[in-house]
Amino acid sequence: MGRSHYFCAMQKDTLVFDLLRKELDRQRHGIELIASENFTSLQVIQAMGSVATNKYAEGYPGKRYYGGCEVIDEIETLAIERLKKVFNASWANVQPHSGAQANSAVFLACLKPGDKILGLDLSMGGHLTHGSPANISGKYYQALHYGVKKDTGIVDYDQLEQIALAEKPKMIICGASAYSRDWDYARIRAVADKIGALVMADIAHPAGLIAKGLLNDPFDHCHIVTSTTHKTLRGPRGGIIMLRHDFENPWGLKDPKGNTRTMSQLLDLAVFPGAQGGPLEHVIAAKAIAFGEILTDEFTAYGKNVINNAQAMAKAMVNRGYNLISNGTDNHLMLIDLRNKNLTGKKAQETLDKAHITLNKNAVPFDDKSPFVTSGIRIGVPAITSRGMNEAHMETVAGFIDKVLTKIDDEATIAGVKNDVNTFMKQFPLYPELG
Numbered sequence: 001m002g003r004s005h006y007f008c009a010m011q012k013d014t015l016v017f018d019l020l021r022k023e024l025d026r027q028r029h030g031i032e033l034i035a036s037e038n039f040t041s042l043q044v045i046q047a048m049g050s051v052a053t054n055k056y057a058e059g060y061p062g063k064r065y066y067g068g069c070e071v072i073d074e075i076e077t078l079a080i081e082r083l084k085k086v087f088n089a090s091w092a093n094v095q096p097h098s099g100a101q102a103n104s105a106v107f108l109a110c111l112k113p114g115d116k117i118l119g120l121d122l123s124m125g126g127h128l129t130h131g132s133p134a135n136i137s138g139k140y141y142q143a144l145h146y147g148v149k150k151d152t153g154i155v156d157y158d159q160l161e162q163i164a165l166a167e168k169p170k171m172i173i174c175g176a177s178a179y180s181r182d183w184d185y186a187r188i189r190a191v192a193d194k195i196g197a198l199v200m201a202d203i204a205h206p207a208g209l210i211a212k213g214l215l216n217d218p219f220d221h222c223h224i225v226t227s228t229t230h231k232t233l234r235g236p237r238g239g240i241i242m243l244r245h246d247f248e249n250p251w252g253l254k255d256p257k258g259n260t261r262t263m264s265q266l267l268d269l270a271v272f273p274g275a276q277g278g279p280l281e282h283v284i285a286a287k288a289i290a291f292g293e294i295l296t297d298e299f300t301a302y303g304k305n306v307i308n309n310a311q312a313m314a315k316a317m318v319n320r321g322y323n324l325i326s327n328g329t330d331n332h333l334m335l336i337d338l339r340n341k342n343l344t345g346k347k348a349q350e351t352l353d354k355a356h357i358t359l360n361k362n363a364v365p366f367d368d369k370s371p372f373v374t375s376g377i378r379i380g381v382p383a384i385t386s387r388g389m390n391e392a393h394m395e396t397v398a399g400f401i402d403k404v405l406t407k408i409d410d411e412a413t414i415a416g417v418k419n420d421v422n423t424f425m426k427q428f429p430l431y432p433e434l435g
């Protein structure tokens with residue numbers, strides 16, 4: 001029965017599955033401090049590995065270009081409805097394949113090539129998709145940048161305002177990838193209103209904390225909000241776009257047929273058919289599961305633990321003589337300037353990797369080193385908080401990091417810390433169901 005399918009005769013691809021097993025072991029044994037990473041629930045992973053990957057569903061629920069979408073429609077509708085509840089939004093699109101895709105779609109919906117955009121400089125903690133010359137956002141649009149203040153490490157809102165008033169960008173972008181402080185969204189909106197600009201908040205990093213009311217709410221002040229789903233939201237890799245209030249598009253923007261549309265309609269058209277083809281419905285099923293998890297009280301506790309752990313980690317690092325940009329953190333991450341320790345970010349990252357402590361080198365504001373070397377490292381606690389660590393464990397982890405960094409070329413120290421890390425991580429089981 002069913003033996004006629006040609007793939008039933010094929011052997012399991014042990015080459016790939018052995019590698020996946022090795023990756024699971026790596027995740028289990030190491031300390032994961034990359035601020036943009038997390039560990040999803042097993043059911044999120046199971047949904048991604050499901051038959052929904054077989055389905056083409058170009059279009060939106062109820063308006064598809066293919067037959068057989070009735071079940072897929074239910075899945076995508078569930079994801080949308082749950083996401084709207086998570087952020088108290090009135091409209092959401094769950095199809096962007098990634099955070100970068102979500103941002104591209106917003107630009108496509110709101111801007112014409114050559115229009116000016118204003119975002120946080122990449123070298124000051126911003127993201128590639130906010131106008132870096134290496135990215136489509138910096139090639140198709142005229143990108144302007146604000147930074148942080150040299151003395152405080154806080155966003156320079158005065159500079160943002162000066163540039164906005166002088167250059168009149170069509171869009172101001174807030175949000176960052178390596179910024180440990182909360183945002184003054186009201187201030188940015190006030191500036192935007194003076195020049196009739198749209199404000200887009202890209203909350204890819206702190207979205208899970210915002211969802212639980214633990215940071216300022218961007219939705220009341222920013223016209224459009226984008227995010228990834230795999231960082232603090234702890235879902236599958238992907239992107240989302242949301243509006244709390246839909247609105248008439250500000251510059252008489254039309255859809256490809258010449259009709260005037262509301263912003264939500266323009267955004268839907270920009271995701272599909274504007275920038276993407278068929279949605280990843282297996283990932284959308286996993287997004288629906290993650291959004292359901294975020295709506296629980298357990299996730300509220302998780303968000304609070306993330307912030308408590310970040311503060312405990314910041315304190316533990318400061319106590320060991322490390323320089324934190326802005327001297328602390330409001331969210332899930334911190335940026336450390338290693339220059340007083342005579343270390344580069346590159347050297348620190350590579351050496352900690354050998355001790356099974358994973359983090360990334362990161363430019364610090366006003367860095368004098370290249371982006372491939374950098375003067376800093378970024379530490380995030382979302383992943384280790386998902387493993388079950390609490391504030392007391394942050395002391396231990398900071399101790400491991402400091403031990404390696406203070407004896408940077410000592411192979412015996414590195415090997416010793418690696419063993420201690422592997423033993424330490426045994427108390428935080430990861431996917432025990434996978435054997």
Ligand SMILES: *Cc1c(COP(=O)(O)O)cnc(C)c1O
Pocket residue numbers: 036097098099100101126127129175176177202203204205228238239
């Ligand atoms: C991570 C991130 C993105 C991009 O997400 P991808 O899914 O990697 O494309 C966009 N914006 C910000 C601020 C981010 O931190």
